[in-house]
Amino acid sequence: MTTKQPTPDATLNAALLDLGQGAQAILGDTFTAAYLQGSFAVGDFDVHSDVDWLIVIEDELSLAQAQLAALQTIALAVSQQYGAAE
Numbered sequence: 001m002t003t004k005q006p007t008p009d010a011t012l013n014a015a016l017l018d019l020g021q022g023a024q025a026i027l028g029d030t031f032t033a034a035y036l037q038g039s040f041a042v043g044d045f046d047v048h049s050d051v052d053w054l055i056v057i058e059d060e061l062s063l064a065q066a067q068l069a070a071l072q073t074i075a076l077a078v079s080q081q082y083g084a085a086e
Helices: 010-030 038-042 061-081
Strands: 031-037 052-057
Touching: 010 031, 010 052, 010 061, 031 038, 038 052, 052 061
Parallel strands: none
Antiparallel strands: 031 052
């Protein structure tokens, strides 16, 4: 049995997994979901498309700001690991 991947790009799928797991590790019970948005989410992407992420949290932003700062560090590391342009 094969698992359905969110995109046809193996590198992007690995980045999605890393970001989602990193977000969940940092945010703990506050983490609700991670979503792929934009052209990749609707299948209308090309080699020049950027990748849009949405992280949903349960608490108000003021309660999770320190965690979100750590999440930004994870997102940057994932971006750099997979060769995304700054």
